[in-house]
Amino acid sequence: MPRKPSNLVYGVDDIPPLRILLVLAIQHIFFLTAGLITAALIAREIGGTPELVQSIVCMSMIAGGIATILQALNKGPVGSGYLCTEGIDPTFVSCSILAGLTGGISMILGMTVFSGLLECLISRGINRMRILFPPEVTGVVLTMVGLNIVPVMISNFFGISGKEDAVQPANLFVAAATLAGMVGTNVWSKGKLRFYSVIIGMAVGYLAAYLLGVLKASDLERISQSPLLSFPDLSHIGWSFSPLLLVPFISATIASSLKAVATFTMCQKINDSEWKRPDLNNIQRGMLADGLASVFGGLLGGMGQSLYAGSVGLSAATGTTSRIVAFVTGGMFITLAFLPKMAAVFSIMPKPVMGGALVFMVSFMVISGIQIMTSRMMDVRKTFVVGISLMFGISADIFPGLYRNFHPLLEPFFSSSLAVTTLLAISLNLLFRIGIARREVLELEPGVDSSQTIFAFMENQGAAWGARGEVIQKAKMALNEFFESASHLGIAEGKIVAEVFFDEFNLNITIRYQGTPVEFSDVLLEGEALLDDENAFINLSFRIIQQYADRVESEEKDGQCRVLLHFDH
Template structure:
């Protein structure tokens, strides 16, 4: 059972009271709605009508509601069980544009559904690929999930973007009020205000936008004129398929999968104070839900769906990670499908307000990724895995036209900072795995000088394996105490051979020597330990048993063995 971290107000299995639950769901909806700009961009890029745009947005909301439920249920291998809403996936933008330009909306819907099928198939094999995601790769993916969103978040924050290259003073004021209010509510508030920091900040942002004129009369009129209730207009053109576009959409699937892995690992970590490594079985269920969401989107006539990093960041910032919030998010999305006036309140959201929300959320994502990276020991190999991944990932996001000269089939990999960083991390990690053995050995002589040899050995192998520092410290101390005991008792007739094996689940040490077997049975400290001339001979035994999770001794053919195991 996961241990709830102290900074969480509502853990994944806890249900907030009704009113807080609705308000928390409403906060998440603001972020979910901001992702609806992606299908609008795609339809407008090919000269689609306002009716086509409205239909794609509506069906995307419906698909997002279904996808959010699928991700949350965690039943029969479907879903992760975490608060990780489904939104229009930015990974789909490039391939979706290519599909619409090639064969219209029918091809977009058919290829989106096909991509979802491919992702569901891939999810069934993911749990066998854990070796591809050691901690340094996992940390890079999580960190880049946040960093990749920074450009569009900052553009919105300062009120610039397509067709609006100038940031106005009024927009900066709105951004400062919105983000400042959110941060103040998170850092200095007492009681439950932290739960609603985003909602409070957005209300302040809307008010500031209205006062400064950023929220103009046209936007307000759009809200007023929107009908209270209406059935969505069905304009589905059907489905088509083009094998030539399969590779770009497969690449989209991989990019989306890497992002979802990062999101779900973050969910696992923030909900478990004792988190040690990714639960790939749980992540496989999450990827399956992700793929099914894309299938649903393609069938309904919406844009491909993926998990929302910003929503995960919001749950960290507010301290509310209850899965019950996800069901509220899905319910509100369903309501929005039939209530255009309520949807219009989100549609007219000022860009600085939207950017402030995303900046607030991704801050927590980036820091969580860095914490994952630094939770393990690092050597030169792992330093290059992390460093090169960040360098090339950031280059893809910073250099205009980074992927322009590449073949259209592989461009989707290189237009995203996240996908470039992830592919770099995976490739460099696989290359650097060459030459790293799961078993290492050390020969020690009783007497003096062994502490330095033990320390140097475990620092070297711990960094190469990417082991948790606290486990390596305990192993160092246990072997040091074992050698102290061998020296005190004179048990070894020669050198002590120390064999160490590492897996993600355990660190196992077997010490072998010729001589007398050691008595490592548990006992109490002698009563005269602190007296002059006290008996210290049992102290190393007690310390060894304190450091190691399992201690065993045996003797075969005159060779004594001590087996120490440390859970990892």
């Protein structure tokens, strides 16, 4: 049972008051509307009319709302049960534009459905593919998901469109005021005011933008001119498919799927103070919902949907991860698709306001990625996986045309910093696994070897395997306790052989020796019973071993003694 961290006021199973629910849902919708810019961008790039843009945006909102509700389900085969909203992801921008230029909007919708079905298929085998996403891979991908937003974040924060644009003081002041409102409320506020940190910051930003002329009267007129109620136009809906687009959409789907693994891992971590390892069954259900989100997007005439990792950062920042917030957010997002006047309030958000909010949100995402990366012992192999993946991933943003002349079949894998990082992290992880033995043997000779031999062996192997530090600590203390007891009591004749086996979920130490068998009892002797027992020292020592290990077994056959120490990983 997950244990709610102390920094969360409302955990995933809690139900906040109605007023808090509504405000938190509005904050999530503010972030989701940023993804609608991506839908408009794709539609315009393929020559879409304003009416087509509006229809695609509205249908994308409906698909996103349905997917967000589906993702929050915690019973049945679909849904992670977490507050993790679904929106339009930049990962699919390049391949969607390519599909649109190849076969129009129907090609985008058809390939989007294909991408969603592919992720659904990947989710079914996620338990067998856990070798592809150890913590250093999921952590580096999640970190890059946050860093991937930085170019958009900075351009919005300073209110610029390109490198040659000059920064206007008014834009900088609006962004700084927005960020200050969010950070100040989050850090120094008392009580439940922290829940409203994002909306307070945005309100400060809107006000500053209006007073400084960044938000103009013509923008406000857009609200008054929008109809109160309208139904989206569905005439653009149609589907087509092209085998020539398989490679770019498969590569984008793989990158999005790995990002989903990292995002669900982040969800699990921030909702459980005793988090140890990713829950693959939960990730499987969440990925299935994420894949169905894109299927819905394509079928309804909108863009593909993907996990909006920023919502996880937002929920961590506000201290509320209740899944009820997801249900309210999804319902409100669907409603906005039929209420253009309300949607216009979000559509006129000044760029500096969005930029300030993104700085606030990305800070939590990047730090969570780093924490996941470092949740395992880092050796030189993992250092290279993380370092090389990050550096070359960032290069795609620093030098946008760096990978432009690659072979057409390879170009999709280098289309963005996230794609480069994902490809390198997976490839290097598999490459550096070569030569790592998952089973090692340590021979110990009583009276000759010391505790330092055990400590050095276990620490070196733990780093090579990427094991959790606390598990290695327990294992080396348990093995050392057995070795010292066996040495002092003379129960072993000759060498003691310890065979250590590791996988992602288990660490087993099988100890073999010739000599006197030992028995591990669950009965703890106390007081006079302990003093009267001639084997009191042996029982106490082995009782200590049982406190370190999650399971202990012992047996003896033909003078060959065997002790198994099992540790959950």
